[in-house]
Amino acid sequence: MAGWAAAAALLLLPLFAVQFTDGVNWEMVDFxxxxxxxxxxxxxxxxxxxMTGSSAYRAAVGVAVAAAFLLVWINLAVGIIGSEDNSANLMYGxxxxxxVIGAAIGRFQSAGMTRALSATALAQVLVGIIALAAEFGSTAPSFPEAIVLSTGFFVALWLLSAYLFLKAASG
Structure with a gap:
């Protein structure tokens, strides 16, 4: 119940921000x-x-879901590669x-999820390397720092989740 209350509070934050600042311009579609x-x-x-009573498994899912949520949200809001309009951001899909496919192949079991999230971290690194090598988003003032920092941040989250799944598999 507390999680759903927190989600509702998160949804209310931009609603209040729209009322009191000019910096937030959300429309109904955004909400x-x-x-x-x-x-x-x-x-x-x-x-x-x-599915499980394992606290390591639950924490691993929490980290993975948070990482996926943030990856989508950041890309929709401002984009990681250049701006949100840069089609190179679609690589994060x-x-x-x-x-998702790795989790399904691993049948959501801890060992399979460990492999899936490790592969996800590798894919995140590859997207960062491709974006830097091809200079996607190079016109943005934050290039290449935004790509390097965000890649490191998300790789850390994916690997943390993989580690927690590994702990769940071993215990």
Whole structure:
């Protein structure tokens, strides 16, 4: 229940920000997408919690769901490669596809999830390397720092999740 209350509070934050600042210009579509993302993340975590009593497994799912949520949210809001309009950001959809397909192939079992999230971290690194090598988003003032920092951040999250799944598999 606390998680759903936190999700509702997160959805209310931009609503208040729209009322009191000029820096936040959300429309109904933005609220709908954000709400759908929160719902998807919440349902995913709820299903995982119901699957197992392992705290390591639950934490691993929480980290993976948070990483996926943040990756989508950042790309929709500002983009990692250049701006949110840069089509190179679509490569991050491939990162998420590897996570989802790997999880399904591993049947959501801890050992399979360890491999899936490790592969996801590798895919995240490859997207960063491709973006840097091809100079995608090079016109952005934050190039290449944004790509390097975000790649490191997300790789750390994917690997943390993989490690927690490994702990769940061994104990």
């Amino acid at each position: 709908s997408v954000f709400g759908a993302m929160l719902l998807g993340a919440g349902v995913s975590y709820e299903l995982a919690v119901r 491939g990162v998420l596809a590897i996570a």
